[in-house]
Amino acid sequence: MHHHFRTVLATAAAAALAGGLLAATAGSAAALVPGAHGDFNGDGYRDIAVAAPGAHVGGRSGAGQVVIVYGGVGDPSSARSVVISQDSTGVPGTAESGDGFGGAIAVEDFNGDGYGDLAVGAPGEDVGTDTDGGTVAILWGSEAGFTSGTTISDPAPSSHDKFGRVLTALADSDEKPDLAIGSTAPTIDVYRGGFSKSGATGGSYRFVPPSWVTTAPVSLTAGNIGGGDVIADLVVTGPTTYYVLGAALGLNGTSATRLPSGGSAAIGDFDHDGRQDVAIGSPDQDGGVVRVYNGAENAPSATPSYTITQDMPGIPGTSEAGDRFGASLSVSRAGYGYQNLAIGAPGESLGGATGTGAVTFLYGGPEGLIGARPMAGTDPQFFAQSSTGVAGSDETGDHFGGAVHIADTNNDRNEDLVVGVPGENSGDGAVAYLRSDGGIAPSGTPGITPAGTGVSTTGAPGLGRLLAG
Numbered sequence: 001m002h003h004h005f006r007t008v009l010a011t012a013a014a015a016a017l018a019g020g021l022l023a024a025t026a027g028s029a030a031a032l033v034p035g036a037h038g039d040f041n042g043d044g045y046r047d048i049a050v051a052a053p054g055a056h057v058g059g060r061s062g063a064g065q066v067v068i069v070y071g072g073v074g075d076p077s078s079a080r081s082v083v084i085s086q087d088s089t090g091v092p093g094t095a096e097s098g099d100g101f102g103g104a105i106a107v108e109d110f111n112g113d114g115y116g117d118l119a120v121g122a123p124g125e126d127v128g129t130d131t132d133g134g135t136v137a138i139l140w141g142s143e144a145g146f147t148s149g150t151t152i153s154d155p156a157p158s159s160h161d162k163f164g165r166v167l168t169a170l171a172d173s174d175e176k177p178d179l180a181i182g183s184t185a186p187t188i189d190v191y192r193g194g195f196s197k198s199g200a201t202g203g204s205y206r207f208v209p210p211s212w213v214t215t216a217p218v219s220l221t222a223g224n225i226g227g228g229d230v231i232a233d234l235v236v237t238g239p240t241t242y243y244v245l246g247a248a249l250g251l252n253g254t255s256a257t258r259l260p261s262g263g264s265a266a267i268g269d270f271d272h273d274g275r276q277d278v279a280i281g282s283p284d285q286d287g288g289v290v291r292v293y294n295g296a297e298n299a300p301s302a303t304p305s306y307t308i309t310q311d312m313p314g315i316p317g318t319s320e321a322g323d324r325f326g327a328s329l330s331v332s333r334a335g336y337g338y339q340n341l342a343i344g345a346p347g348e349s350l351g352g353a354t355g356t357g358a359v360t361f362l363y364g365g366p367e368g369l370i371g372a373r374p375m376a377g378t379d380p381q382f383f384a385q386s387s388t389g390v391a392g393s394d395e396t397g398d399h400f401g402g403a404v405h406i407a408d409t410n411n412d413r414n415e416d417l418v419v420g421v422p423g424e425n426s427g428d429g430a431v432a433y434l435r436s437d438g439g440i441a442p443s444g445t446p447g448i449t450p451a452g453t454g455v456s457t458t459g460a461p462g463l464g465r466l467l468a469g
Contacts, residue, residue, distance in 0.1 A: 039071075040118065046408060049067070061459055063096055065461070069431070086122065101121075186217070186240075187206050190205055208253065237263055244257075257300075271365070286319060287319030292306050326344075329342065344404045355396060357385075357421070359383045359419055378439065383434060392424065417436065419464075424463075
């Protein structure tokens, strides 16, 4: 039997409300199963974390915040949000200039209590005399939302900077998710499951990649691509992109397989054959390319099964230099048949607006994300802020699609599309919500904005730079 694994794409964000962390009103739905993604307050609805790592906090530039947008009946809104910073009650540390709190996030139930937890990187945090050493904190979900947190200590702070610049959770059959943390070094620190609020973990180890990996990771994405086992594997993107398979003792360096360079990744079963496929976005290659590696008995081949660009027949748009197609990726969750893929192109220029951004939504089918569609209404879709029902309008530098996230936040079993617009209003940022009724059909839901959530618009907070839940 093949086991689907939870894929975590890192992102988070918040804003500081007086008195610390506030809880969302509990809903009436039955609670999600323990360990389900993103239900931070246990009310049965999936929540979304939105990063604003450039936000000012108490006049301190770039301290960073994370906005939690709570799910519930109806569409997500600023009215159902709270803002978190390192000055919030229960959050480790103190908000300081340049900390970049929210520079990376990962969502999982790290302590197994049935509430989603949020790991947040502050890669610019000074650690003692170590400038930009970086820190990571796990914020613990509860019925009252986030009220406490625990710092994850860097095991070798002098060997790198910006600990916590990338994060992902590795969830597998032991139901004790691990946490992988990257820095400015090629190595990756992995903390084994068994986390507790007291600071305990199940141990840790440092994954040292092969010698041909000489650069730091740009993103970390976890899933199960290693065939019939039930152990999480890891896809690492950057100038050197590769995947590495998990084993009983941890990530197995001898299994590392090199792929063309990329900047984003997503893992899902696009052709519904029981094996997870890997999509790698390479936004800086021409106008941007997404390569898909089909799942195989043991692991995907190092040769792409197919490649997606905006110049392909049936794919909306035209590939142009600077589009950055594939800069962000998000996959729909397992359990809905063929899994789908959202592709951000935040550099897309439309009309007279340069870098306004766009998102392409591709539906899975028998041939994966290309070929004949399995049913009516599953042709590729293209969205920009000029699309009917999408909040905002096409403006230069908005970067709509800088982050993408697929989530069902109202329990209607339709997975909606959430889009980060980090350049909106000269870097204030915003989040657009595109409702699904089986296909994506935006309904004019107002965007989530700094003004609505309480994020300061001084400087460039970049609300929506990362999304997760």
